[in-house]
Amino acid sequence: MRKKVCLLGAFAVGKTSLVERFVKSLFNARYQTSLGVKIDKKSLVIDDQPLELILWDLAGEDEFVSLRLPYLRGAAGLLLVVDGTRPETLDTALMLHEKALDEVGEVPFVLLINKADLAESWHIDPRDIDRLVARGWSVLETSAKTGHGVEEAFVTLGKEMLGAE
Amino acid sequence: MGVAPRPPAGDEGLSALRRLLLQPEQRRIEELGERLDDPRLRARDVGRVLPEALRLSATESETGESLSEALAPTVETIIHDAVRRDGRRFADALYPVIGPAIRKAMAETLRQMLQSLNEVLEHSFSRQGLMWRLEAWRSGRPFAEVVLLHSLEFRVEQVFLIHRESGILLRHLSAPDVAFEDADLVSAMLTAIQDFMHDSFSSAGRQPLDGIQMGDLTLWVEQGPEAVIAGAIRGTPPEALRGVFRRALEAIHQTQAAALREFHGDPAAFETAEVQHILEGCLQARYRERPRRTSPLLIVLLLALLIGSGYWGFLVLREQQAFEAYRERLDRAPGIVVTQAVADGDGYRIEGLRDPLAVEPRSLLGDAPLPVERLRFRFEPYQALVPAFVLTRARRLLQPPPTVDLTLDGGVLRLRGSAPAAWVEEARRLALALPGVTALDDGALQDPARAELQSLRADLGRQVIHFGVDTPRGEIDTPSLTRLADDLRRLQALAQSLGLTPQVTLVGHSDASGTPARNRALSGQRAQWLRRQLLELGVDPALLAVRAAGSDEPASDAQTPQGRAKNRRVTLDVRLDGAGGETP
Known part of the structure; x- marks a missing residue:
């Protein structure tokens, strides 16, 4: 199986560095700044079934750069990345999720709270996260520095996508 | 108006009227209904128009292809079943075409081999070839690639079939010996670039991106509603190639409509031979036609081959x-x-x-x-009846003594010479068992014992032992006496072995100088003397008898002393008595 997965998050939440150790890359990261997207591949095996995730790492949304919606088309899953030390990135992620919902409809997704290695300087209100979990969201803590939780995030999303069929 | 309408009568009237008016149509409707309901009639109707319908459908260009596509699976199944059921009939039907097809394929292969050999030789040794080698060495590219690039007009190196919405790669084909990057990523990137162009320059019209040019590599994209075909082309592709891509894309949409509509990320549905066949049509290439020269080296090579095979043929023939x-x-x-x-x-x-x-x-x-x-x-x-072999086998079997000479004369085995009776008897018994021997002729064969006996008898008959004047002691030396005794013993043994009874009489003689009585006594004493000497040497007494002949049987006249000396003697008289009487 091959699935298109979009990687979404605010500017500088560390999406690209989060996945770069875990994926196969062909293209230079510079493309992201010009084209607004970088494409990588992640191969998984879930329940003995090979699954290839074509990762569309979309440029981070901020006041200067807005998301290019056409890139979301055909996505079968989303990875939403939040910077644990910057609470406003959670809002951006929620907003991006809304946009994606409009563009591709209900698709499986996983919310990643990045920078788990800096957990003591997190500023996100744990209650906000609890609320999301209560709504049935998959929320994982990850660290680009240690690689913690990244593989798990791929597997969680992969399972949800295969289950969603 | 005065007459009130009578409903029943009116109804009847109406029915009658309806019958009158509509009867023909009604019957026609019933007939039609019957034809539609009866499967047999319907089959007959369809059967009447089916050939014409197929013909029409096949000739019209829009339906022509879809007709063959619709029929293809059924025809394939029919052929498959027919081959499985009775392969012989199929083989018979194919027989006339298979031979020419194989010949053609072989001729083509041979031609290609010669051509590539020609090219290799040309490229290897011509000035241009050396330049290209230099270029390959300088650029680090394989020589074959350099050659290809120089003689290439265009070549579609890769074809991508991409799901339009998600950018996911459905199928990827590449020309032989083309190195390529991860096609999944290229496919997604291509889609992203499309989206980017579309998003960024949509004001410049809704025209989708249909090509990117980089150096001598061109990327062509052909858009369809569900899928995209992209081709990576080296060189300058002709515009007509667009049509090829477009037709391929249409064929994909036509044949894979359901799979495209329901695509959820499983590209297995596109791993079919049909898709492969369609996409392979896009992998085209064209090379510059260069004036074809036959390399002199090829001629030399062919000549060498010819001479070699000629010599080989000569060896085989010899x-x-x-x-x-x-x-x-x-x-x-x-x-x-x-x-x-x-x-x-x-x-x-x-x-x-x-x-x-x-x-x-x-x-x-x-x-x-x-x-x-x-x-x-x-x-x-096996045993051959060649006379020489029969004779050799006879010699091996019969083991004849050296005195016997064997010859074969038209199946008759002739024995000549002398041989012991026992061997002759054995030979008579065995010879007829030999293949190739029909009779045995041993008439000319003698028994050596008999022959020896005869000669011994003759020898002894000639023996004379002389005596001095008036003496009964003979003048004979010991060796002669011993030889005489040996001969006698041999005589007895030979005679007995042949079933004969020998008798040797020692006859004593005197000269005539004395009185007859005296002479007789003296001759008797001489014979007795010899007998005693012989008995002492072991001669059987039964063999030896004596007779006194006196001077009655002189060997010579008695006028001279020499004549008288000759008459003083003992002679031996040998008799051999057999079952059939005395043998001379």
Whole structure:
């Protein structure tokens, strides 16, 4: 199986560095700044079934750069990345999720709270996260520095996508 | 108006009227209904129009292709079933075309081989070829690629079939020997670039991106509603190639409509031979036609090949002739019958019958140019009735003594010479058991014992022992006496072995100088003396008798002293008495 997965998050939440150790890359990261997207591949095996995730790492949304919606088309899953030390990135992620919902409809997704290695300087209100979990969201803590939780995030999303069929 | 309408009568009237008016149509409707309901009638109707319908459908260009696509699976199944059920009929039907097809394929392969050989030689040794080698060495690219690039007009190196919405790669094909990057990523990136262009420059019209050019590499994109075909082309593609891509994309949409609509990330649905076939149509290439020159090296090579094969043919022919001659020599050899002599694998196989007495087959090879180590013989043993062999076998079986001479004369085995009776008896018994011997002739064969006996008897008959004047003691030396005793014993043994009874009478003689009485007594004493001497030397007493002849049987006249001396003697009289009486 091959699935298109979009990687979404605010500017500088560390999406690209989060996945770069875990994926196969062909293209230079510079493309992201010009084209607004970088494409990588992640191969998984879930329940003995090979699954290839074509990762569309979309440029981070901020006041200067807005998301290019056409890139979301055909996505079968989303990875939403939040910077644990910057609470406003959670809002951006929620907003991006809304946009994606409009563009591709209900698709499986996983919310990643990045920078788990800096957990003591997190500023996100744990209650906000609890609320999301209560709504049935998959929320994982990850660290680009240690690689913690990244593989798990791929597997969680992969399972949800295969289950969603 | 005065008459009130009577409903029943009116109803009847109306029915009648309806019947009158509508009867023909009604019958027609019933007929039609019948034709539609009855499957047999319907089948007949369809059958009438089916050939024409198929013909029409096939000739019209829009439906032509979809008709063959619709029929293809059924026809395939029919062929498959037919082949499985009765492959012979199919083979028979194909027979006339298979031969020409194979010949054509072989001729084509040979032509290509020659051409590529020609090219290799040309590229290897021509000035241009050396330049290209230099270029390949400088740029680090394989030589083949450099050659290709220089003679290439265009070549579609890769074809991507991409799901339009998600950018996921459905199928990817590449030309042989083309190195390429991860096609999944390229496919997604291509889609992203499309989206980017579309998003960024949508004001410049809704025209989707249809090509990117980078150096001598062109990327062509053909958009469809569900799928996209992209081709990576090296060189300058002709515009007509667009049409090829477009038709391929249409064919994909037509044949894979359901799979495209329901695509959820599983590209397995596109791993079919049909999709492959369609996309392979896009992998086109064209090379610059260069004036075809035949490399002189190729001519030399072909010439060498010709000479080589000519020489080889000569060797083969010579060997065949040598083998044929050898076979004839073998067949002529007595005691060898060749039943089969054929070339077998890399050698020769010779089968037949061979008498163990016949000549060793290899010894007939001489200096024939035949591979001795590749000759395989299989001879069953048998007995040939060649006279020489019959005679040899007779000699082996009968073991004749050296005194016997064997000859074969038209199946009659003749024995000549002398042989012991016991051997002759054995030979008579055995000889007729020999194949090739019909009779035995031993008329000319003698018994050596009898012959010796005869000669011994003659010898003894000639023996004379002389005596001095008036003495009964003979003048004979010991060796002569011993020889005489030996001869007598031998005589007795030989005679007895032949079933004869020998009798030797020692006859004493005197000269006539004394009185007859005195002479008789003296001659008797002389015979007795000799008998005693012989008995002492072990001669059987029963063998020896004596007789006194006196001077009655003189050996010479008595006028001279020499004559008288000759008359003083003892002679031996040998008799052999057999069952049939006295033998002379």
